[in-house]
Each structure stands twice: as structure tokens, then as C-alpha cells.
Amino acid sequence: MENQDDAPNQEENSESSANNQNLPISLVRRARRLVSQPTLQENNLDNEINNYPQHLNDENDDDDGESSDRLFEEYIQEGSQSGQSQLFDSELPTQHSYLGSTENVRGFSYFEPYKTYEIPFCEHHSLLFPGEILPMIMLADRFFSLSNNEEGVVFGLVFQRENEDEKQTYGVTCQIFEKGLESGLVKIKCKVQQRFVVVKTNNEDSITMRNHGYYAKVKILPEIVLQDPYLLAISNSYLKHYQNTNNKIHLQKFLAASTRWPKFVYDEYSIATVTDKIERYLAMLNIEAPTDPILKSFWLARNVPLNHTDRLKVFQSNCVNKRLMLIGDSLNYMCYFLCKRCKNKISIYNDIFAVSKGAVNVNYCNPAGYIHETLTVMKTFESAVKLVDKPSTEFSWFPGYAWQIAICSKCYTHVGWKFAAVNNRNLKPRTFFGLSCKSLLVQSQQDSVNQNDQEVIDSDME
Numbered sequence: 001m002e003n004q005d006d007a008p009n010q011e012e013n014s015e016s017s018a019n020n021q022n023l024p025i026s027l028v029r030r031a032r033r034l035v036s037q038p039t040l041q042e043n044n045l046d047n048e049i050n051n052y053p054q055h056l057n058d059e060n061d062d063d064d065g066e067s068s069d070r071l072f073e074e075y076i077q078e079g080s081q082s083g084q085s086q087l088f089d090s091e092l093p094t095q096h097s098y099l100g101s102t103e104n105v106r107g108f109s110y111f112e113p114y115k116t117y118e119i120p121f122c123e124h125h126s127l128l129f130p131g132e133i134l135p136m137i138m139l140a141d142r143f144f145s146l147s148n149n150e151e152g153v154v155f156g157l158v159f160q161r162e163n164e165d166e167k168q169t170y171g172v173t174c175q176i177f178e179k180g181l182e183s184g185l186v187k188i189k190c191k192v193q194q195r196f197v198v199v200k201t202n203n204e205d206s207i208t209m210r211n212h213g214y215y216a217k218v219k220i221l222p223e224i225v226l227q228d229p230y231l232l233a234i235s236n237s238y239l240k241h242y243q244n245t246n247n248k249i250h251l252q253k254f255l256a257a258s259t260r261w262p263k264f265v266y267d268e269y270s271i272a273t274v275t276d277k278i279e280r281y282l283a284m285l286n287i288e289a290p291t292d293p294i295l296k297s298f299w300l301a302r303n304v305p306l307n308h309t310d311r312l313k314v315f316q317s318n319c320v321n322k323r324l325m326l327i328g329d330s331l332n333y334m335c336y337f338l339c340k341r342c343k344n345k346i347s348i349y350n351d352i353f354a355v356s357k358g359a360v361n362v363n364y365c366n367p368a369g370y371i372h373e374t375l376t377v378m379k380t381f382e383s384a385v386k387l388v389d390k391p392s393t394e395f396s397w398f399p400g401y402a403w404q405i406a407i408c409s410k411c412y413t414h415v416g417w418k419f420a421a422v423n424n425r426n427l428k429p430r431t432f433f434g435l436s437c438k439s440l441l442v443q444s445q446q447d448s449v450n451q452n453d454q455e456v457i458d459s460d461m462e
């Protein structure tokens, strides 16, 4: 995925992705050349629009956004058109084969919850949750600065804060399980393992530099699963009756009477209704979440559309039940995905679907080392995006699909890519979009209702 247009730019200018900030200039230039589009970034957007290819602003030009779309259609015409439809193998994206050949890395490290450790780390631009797979490309020197602990396979990713009112710095431990070396670059696949908070010393994050790398003092956060409170009050003789769904509510009333709190208090904190909502969501996506409650709560935090504030709340919560309740609240409303810069509606909740096995929101890495959190949707709203530049199959995250850059049709910010099957026109889905979550805002219908109410109040006051 060579030309994720903002990737080389972010990495060079904003220093937002520390894991790739020392990439060779030749690689960045190469990525830029392949992009062939000026990179778009909020702080220099106006200049960039001025420098933007004329065709975006000239409707009569044959090479405008629409013609790029036509070009894309012509491109995929080259494939065969006969035969039965073939479903895309959703296992393929999970292998991140665009990274090239890698070898297994053995070993596993586990840190004790509540204890403090000092680990090598680099920064990451967005939140990650345990259970996620993270593909990374980095300079060999940087890799060795991260992996010179005894195990050599675990390091931390510390999240950059999005808002000034975030008081604590959080992160996750990552376990490397595959590694490859090519042309001075290390390509790794790692699994996110445990959450941590960076310990403060004198009100500052406890970070030191040694052996050409940064180390953070971190406290590992615990994962707490609250049991069904009625099970604490039930005797063994009633247990088998309690497990019978028909008897459950009746028994709960009976058991609550013998405890300190009435039943409605327990109902308030019950995750039973949340579980129902989650099951309906999974049925809509036709995918399965992990069964382990801790991993399931993290999987949902990644795969249910949440805005940054809610996602951070889920991350900060040590209690799995509380996480599920926070996620359940967001499932009460339909949501839209907006362009973060201009609030243009790009896509909607109903169009989310899984291209990669078992997930709709997956991290992929471009050749410049920038990691894109990518949400797959069947389509975008009509005229919401423009397709620019020529389609390419190089470094494609979805083998068998070509990709083409999609920008917001109103402000020209990069918002994702369109993917289309090449060589095999019978491949299903034939086309889809990958939206870059860094460029999106999640707006639930509840948010928009509140916003409309506020606008009415504001206009009344005027």
C-alpha cells in the first residue's frame, strides 16, 4: 500500500508516528513518487490545495476525479468476466503478506498486573487494544533499540494524547511473533498483549533514554471480570435451576430479597441487555467475536464505531463489565462516519462489513511505516469522495485487489481508498472502500439530535 497519501507526510512532518520517524528519505521519496499526489495534511492544507493537480478543480478536464473513477472501471475490465462468483478469502488480509517473507519469533512475556516495569517503547498515533495484530516496518537501528531487553521480543507502544485534558499517558505491550529483514528495514508482526499507564515522577511521565532508545516506567493495568452477583447469594441446590433461563428472573427476585440491594439495582449494572445488543451487531456483520470476555470487550472496542473519547474511556476501564456497558450505549444509535476536517458525511454504520476475517477495523502498514487503522465499508455516500491518481496493486493489503486513493469531495482531505478486484471479475466483493479512521469522526444519531436541538435553542435565543 505504497501511496497512502498522508502517510509519508505525517511521518515526516508531524512526527506523529514515532515508529517510523527515522525512515530513510529515499523510501519516503519513493512512497511520494508512487503517490504522485501531493500529500494532504490539515496544517498545510490550503497550500496543498493550491498545489493540487488542476484536474480536481476543472470539470471539463478529462482527468478529473470522475474520469479517475472511469479509469478504475476500465482497469478492472482487464480481468476475466466469465465463470461463477468466487468469495474473497478473508484469511488473506490477516496474513499481511505485503510485508514479504518473515520468520517466526519464539518466546512470550507476561507482566504482572499492578506491577511496575521499565520497557523500551515508541509512540503510536492512535489507541490499540490487546488482541490486535499490528504490522510494522521500521529501520533496523530502531528495531534493535526496541528489542535489546533480554527477551528481545516485547516492547511498548505509548499513545499520543489527542486532547490536552487527557491527564495520563497510556499504552500497550506488544509481543513480536514474526520478523523479516530486508534492505535495512525490519518488518514485524506483533500482537498487542497488555494495557499500561506510564508512571509519573514529579508530575512528568517517567521516560529515560539509554542504548539509543527510549524507556518508559509503566504500570500494567489489570483486567477485572465481575461475576453474576446472584451467584454469590445462591446455594448449590438452586444453582441448576438458576441456569435454566425460564426460572432465572423469578429466582433473581427471590435472591435479591436476601441481599442488600433490590433487583433493579442489579439490573442497572447487568450486561445481559448489552450482550443481546452485541449479539445483534455481530449477526448484522455476520462475524464472530472472541468468546473470552476480556478479549471480547477489546475486540468490540475496536470493531464497534466509537468516537475517540468513548474509545479512551473503554481503554481506561479496568472492569470488563463496565467496558461492555460503555460499548452497549453506543450500539443504541445509528452512526455516520464524517470527514474529520469538514464534517462531510462519508459513510454510514449500515455499510460496515468484514473483508478481513473476524474484523471490520484492522491495522495495516504502508511501505513508509505508517500504520493505518482501516474500517471497511461496502460503499460511501454518493459524491462523498473523489478518486484520484491511478489504481495500483502494489503493496495491496487485500491480495487480488487494486487500490485507489479516495479524498473527501468537499475539502480534499485523504479519507481512504477504493479497492476493486483485478484479474478476476467474479471475485466478491467486487469493490469496497477502506476508510482511514485517523481522518474520520464517528457521529452517532444521538449526537446529531443533540446538535440539532442546540441549533434550535441557539436560533430561538437569537
Ligand SMILES: [Zn+2]
Binding pocket: 339, 340, 341, 342, 343, 344, 408, 409, 410, 411, 412, 413
Ligand atoms: Zn472533508
